[in-house]
Amino acid sequence: MAHSLDIDLLRSFAAVAETGALSRAAERVSRSQAALSMQMKRLEDLVAQPLLRRTGRGVSLTVQGERLLVHARRILSAHDDALAELSGRSLTGTLRIGCPDDYAQAFLPALLRGFAPRHPAAAIAVVCAATPRLEERWQRGGLDLALVSVARSAEGEILRHEELVWVAPRGAPAAWPDPLPLALGDPDTLDHRAARAALDKAGRPYRIAYASGSLSGLLAVTRSEQAVAVLTRAAVPPDLRILTRSSGLPALPRIGLTIRMDGAHATPLTRAFAAHVRSVLPAL
Known part of the structure; x- marks a missing residue:
């Protein structure tokens, strides 16, 4: 007997x-927690x-669950796109997106190029700022x-992991003086x-030469x-170079990229963009 993957289950x-968490997921899909548990079974x-x-603390995915999630996101994205196109339901409204400056340069053009043609009547407003400022704005309902x-x-x-790296001009000297001058984002x-935690742990003296949420200033x-x-x-x-461990600077951690969205009150346009990001961003 042939089996098929049901869209509602996915x-x-x-x-x-x-x-x-099953409780939060049940609220998002408008089902009781018991009904959602039965779906997962x-x-x-x-x-x-x-x-x-x-x-x-809730639920996590098994290895098989992680594999299915990749397919589920692709299937759901294709399903929703096909339904919107064939029914003529291009989404309308205004979408207010927040994105850190560095991710805006690296990822946002590709994300918008893939989404805007599907929903040409939608108005998209982008706010670029440091993550703490975006979090504050989202909490106030401004995004x-x-x-x-x-x-x-x-x-x-976590949609994507990114490595933090030390960066300098290509023509800069290989060895920097002590205390090491730093250009960093906002203190939070x-x-x-x-950067400060890694240098403190390594015992490397430093000074803050510049600290601001402005990427262009940095x-x-x-x-x-x-x-x-x-x-x-x-x-x-491309005009800057990544400093390797041979520069004498300590290793920096990787960070994650995630979405902040009120799933219980999100508009169809917001949900559509979130689904688009989840299907596209990990592969960029």
């Missing part, structure tokens, strides 16, 4: 994976694999959706805190050879 499974029976692992940086160990959905950003200071910057690897411009 949508519920994706909600469980993204929220990490049906899906596990259908694929004959365990998909979820119950923990003290429909925000892409933000989180610690690699953070709970919940991950790059700022990670890059200007770095290009003038006045300081070493910390960026995500994907955001390093």
Whole structure:
């Protein structure tokens, strides 16, 4: 007997994976927690694999669950796109997106190019700022959706991991003086805190030459050879170089990229863009 993957089951499974809790996922898909649990049991029976692992904090995906999630996101994205196109239901409204400057340069053009043609009547407004400022704005209701940086160990959905790297001009000297001059983001950003923690642990003296949420200002200071910057690897411009371990600087951690969205009150347009990001961003 042939089996097929039901769209409703996959949508519920994706909600469980993204929220990490059956209670929150049930609210997102407008089902009771008991009904959602039954759906997950049906899906596990259908694929004959365990998909979820119950923990003290909620649920996490098994290896088989992670594999299915990749397929589920592609299937759901294709299904929703086909339905919107064939029914003539191009989504309308205004979508307010928040994104850190470095991710805006690295990823946002590709994300918007793939989404805007599908929904030409939608108005998209983009706000670029440091993650803490985006978090504050999203909490106040000033953004429909925000892409933000989180610690690699953070709970919940991580769409992509990025390595933090030390960056300097290509013509800058190989050895920097002590104390090491730094160009960093705002004091409460991950790059700022990670750089200082790594240098403190290594016992390397440093001074803050520049600290601001402005990426253009940070890059200007770095290009003038006045300081070493910390960026995500994907955001390093071609005129700057990544400093390797041979430079004597300590290793920096990887960070995660996730979505902030109020799933219970999100508009169809916001949900559509979130689904698009989840299907496209990991492969960029």
